[in-house]
Amino acid sequence: MIIDDSPTMLMSLNGILSKAGLTVVQARNGEEALAILKGGSKPDLIVTDLNMGAMNGIELIRNIRKLSGLQFTPTIVLTTESQQDRRTEAKAAGATGWIVKPVEADALLQVVRQLVPGA
Numbered sequence: 001m002i003i004d005d006s007p008t009m010l011m012s013l014n015g016i017l018s019k020a021g022l023t024v025v026q027a028r029n030g031e032e033a034l035a036i037l038k039g040g041s042k043p044d045l046i047v048t049d050l051n052m053g054a055m056n057g058i059e060l061i062r063n064i065r066k067l068s069g070l071q072f073t074p075t076i077v078l079t080t081e082s083q084q085d086r087r088t089e090a091k092a093a094g095a096t097g098w099i100v101k102p103v104e105a106d107a108l109l110q111v112v113r114q115l116v117p118g119a
Contacts, residue, residue, distance in 0.1 A: 029054070
């Protein structure tokens with residue numbers, strides 16, 4: 001699952017992951033992502049932007065960790081920010097990792113393969 005409020009970023013991430021043969025579920029913001037997850041979607045990996053509208057990526061992760069069956073789903077923050085305090089906050093919320101934009105396709109796929117065996 002990929003969550004980003006930038007249509008361009010969603011399109012780019014979807015292209016990278018789809019070309020690698022992965023099934024991708026997209027959400028344009030944290031609220032939409034939560035609705036999809038509460039509706040029964042159980043992704044193998046979640047990649048979320050940090051800075052989005054009403055609900056940022058860290059708040060989204062906190063909410064995801066409360067959902068049954070998603071407490072241990074690998075969740076990556078993909079953002080332009082690189083401050084250590086934000087990384088620490090994301091990790092405390094339950095983030096598995098942090099990737100700084102722009103991310104190259106090979107680097108993203110390497111992370112996906114590390115976190116999702118068989119991807």
